[in-house]
Amino acid sequence: MNQLTTPVVIDASALLDYVLGERQADAVEAVLRGPGVRLHAPELVDEELLSAVRRLERGKQVPTDRLEQALLDAGSMLIELHPLRPHFDRVWSLRHRITVADSYYVSLAEALGAGLLTTDARLATAVAALPGVQVVELAPADLD
DSSP states (O other): OOOOOEEEEEOHHHHHHHHHTOTTHHHHHHHHTSTTEEEEEETHHHHHHHHHHHHHHHTTSSOHHHHHHHHHHHHTSOEEEEOSGGGHHHHHHTTTTSOHHHHHHHHHHHHHTOEEEOOOHHHHHHHHTSTTOEEOOOOOOOOO
């Protein structure tokens, strides 16, 4: 018997917020724990995650041990990584709307018929104007 799966493309912003336990972590976790959710990302997600963690460490915004644990947690997540080259043309076509990096997530979501899981409000707004891609809606973060 095949179990139904729900493909979700996770971007680096959602992944980082989740593994660091940031404000949107609970909302991201609720999506990840959804029935049949299967995570996907372009291979670029690793570079973006490592770059963001490096920035946080260099800025002394987050203790190194916490960042290292976040990287271990991210590395243990079951995320199917996809090569970049098949999205080359679509990414280029999106250059006037969103960044090249963000375009890879959008193109992959389109190709898979998947929702896009992001905590980047600017990206979510830009994607809302594109046909064929739906941003996974996150529950509002608690306002403590």
